[in-house]
Amino acid sequence: TLAWKADMLKSLGGLVLTDDDSVEKLSKDYYWYSPVLDKRLKEKKADVIIAPKTEEDVAAALALAYRLRIPVTARGAGTGNYGQAIPLEGGIVLDLSGLDRIVEFGAGCVRAQSGVRLGVLDKTAREQGQELRIYPSTYVKATVGGFVSGGSGGIGSVTWGNLWDGNVLEAVVYTLEEKPRRLVIKGDELYDYIHNYGTTGIMTEVTVPLAPRNEWTQCVFQFASFEDAVRYGEALARDGAVTKRLISPMEWPLPSFFKPLAKSLAPAQAAVLTEIAEHAVDLAAKLAEAYGGKLGHVIAASQYRKTIGVSDFTWNHTTLWAIKSDPSWTYLQAGFAPDRYLEQLRAIKSAYGDEVLFHFEWVLSGGALVPTALPVVRFSTEERLYEIIAFFKSVGVAIFDPHTWMLEDGGRGSVGRMRSRKLANDPLGLLNPGKL
Numbered sequence: 001t002l003a004w005k006a007d008m009l010k011s012l013g014g015l016v017l018t019d020d021d022s023v024e025k026l027s028k029d030y031y032w033y034s035p036v037l038d039k040r041l042k043e044k045k046a047d048v049i050i051a052p053k054t055e056e057d058v059a060a061a062l063a064l065a066y067r068l069r070i071p072v073t074a075r076g077a078g079t080g081n082y083g084q085a086i087p088l089e090g091g092i093v094l095d096l097s098g099l100d101r102i103v104e105f106g107a108g109c110v111r112a113q114s115g116v117r118l119g120v121l122d123k124t125a126r127e128q129g130q131e132l133r134i135y136p137s138t139y140v141k142a143t144v145g146g147f148v149s150g151g152s153g154g155i156g157s158v159t160w161g162n163l164w165d166g167n168v169l170e171a172v173v174y175t176l177e178e179k180p181r182r183l184v185i186k187g188d189e190l191y192d193y194i195h196n197y198g199t200t201g202i203m204t205e206v207t208v209p210l211a212p213r214n215e216w217t218q219c220v221f222q223f224a225s226f227e228d229a230v231r232y233g234e235a236l237a238r239d240g241a242v243t244k245r246l247i248s249p250m251e252w253p254l255p256s257f258f259k260p261l262a263k264s265l266a267p268a269q270a271a272v273l274t275e276i277a278e279h280a281v282d283l284a285a286k287l288a289e290a291y292g293g294k295l296g297h298v299i300a301a302s303q304y305r306k307t308i309g310v311s312d313f314t315w316n317h318t319t320l321w322a323i324k325s326d327p328s329w330t331y332l333q334a335g336f337a338p339d340r341y342l343e344q345l346r347a348i349k350s351a352y353g354d355e356v357l358f359h360f361e362w363v364l365s366g367g368a369l370v371p372t373a374l375p376v377v378r379f380s381t382e383e384r385l386y387e388i389i390a391f392f393k394s395v396g397v398a399i400f401d402p403h404t405w406m407l408e409d410g411g412r413g414s415v416g417r418m419r420s421r422k423l424a425n426d427p428l429g430l431l432n433p434g435k436l
């Protein structure tokens with residue numbers, strides 16, 4: 001190791017970080033979200049960090065890794081929560097956050113280097129009368145390259161779908177070979193790279209589509225029962241007259257965990273957290289009444305992004321607030337059947353009661369509206385967790401297991417295609433080894 005570190009320092013000089021603090025910090029992501037991963041990944045770390053500033057730096061680092069036969073694990077902001085960015089076999093963590101230039105805006109799209117933070121990208125797009133179509137609840141920190149390579153969907157997905165639904169237009173990818181190739185990927189081939197954990201190439205630029213800017217009012221609707229809240233969520237999602245970005249029904253007591261928001265909510269009620277176009281709030285409120293609910297807390301469109309927003313309590317942020325309130329909570333990722341989700345929900349609740357607390361995120365996936373869920377689960381043992389997973393599956397609920405770092409077992413992306421792409425792009429198997 002000492003010999004190749006010296007070689008690396010000689011070739012890449014100022015781009016290489018070897019101090020313990022940087023290596024420790026940049027070797028970790030949010031893997032500790034899962035008590036299963038926490039136990040297994042705690043000790044893993046890189047030997048060195050390489051922090052490129054340009055595409056040429058990336059190519060030079062990859063050529064060197066090939067020559068020295070050293071693994072390379074890409075990193076954006078390290079907000080992934082399945083240990084995606086953790087270097088299982090040490091070697092190099094390639095910190096891409098320095099590639100942070102927005103290259104160009106077009107009408108309806110933006111091309112950016114992979115390390116640009118999604119919050120910056122959305123803010124800049126909004127200044128030009130456009131906005132991101134989809135982004136994760138970690139948008140303030142997360143990078144566009146990290147989202148495309150390790151995420152799935154989030155705010156906006158109720159209208160625009162997930163990453164696989166036309167929400168990535170083009171990517172510039174480098175291979176890990178003797179002479180790294182610069183590939184410009186479009187169309188169908190993008191499936192070899194979306195949610196690949198950086199196993200089939202290193203993305204240096206991404207082009208994503210934009211939507212026209214909307215003025216978003218953040219509304220919380222409250223309901224006596226969670227089932228009414230979920231049914232309202234579906235009706236709102238289906239209502240073409242209501243422009244929306246987020247529909248997240250939450251079972252009580254989840255809203256009680258949201259400390260900065262809880263005091264503005266009615267106690268002991270289910271809540272539907274939404275982002276709705278300002279002009280459609282009255283329509284959405286009227287619809288809520290039809291489901292026995294009413295409009296509660298509102299953050300006016302003029303305050304958008306000026307205060308803590310409702311999306312800071314949705315998607316996987318719900319789990320974060322639960323863990324803050326009690327560290328024994330963890331979570332699952334589940335896909336319910338659109339035609340019998342209430343039946344499935346009842347079966348799980350009657351088997352597990354408050355050991356499993358639900359929130360749904362309504363998403364348009366492959367053109368169909370689906371109730372996805374990130375249930376918060378009380379963790380006792382790994383056996384019990386997998387017993388609960390088995391029960392979900394037994395009632396027909398799909399599980400995208402967040403307690404594994406293996407792409408195959410997490411259940412997203414085109415893993416079969418990625419395997420053959422990897423053979424071509426990474427013949428020595430050095431890109432994020434152990435994940436595919």
Ligand code: FAD
Nearest residue numbers: 076077078079080084136137143145146150151152198203
């Ligand atoms: P990282 O964590 O740094 O990387 C993610 C993966 O991509 C890693 O495998 C890494 O090796 C690889 N990678 C990173 N950059 C590149 C690159 N340029 N080229 C090749 N490979 C690369 N995800 C969602 O999809 N939706 C959500 O709503 C959501 N909510 C979250 C809430 C919380 C509280 C947390 C902790 C996580 C959440 N996530 C969510 C997961 C994660 O935050 C997002 O997917 C985020 O977009 C990841 O971006 P990042 O820059 O942090 O990527």
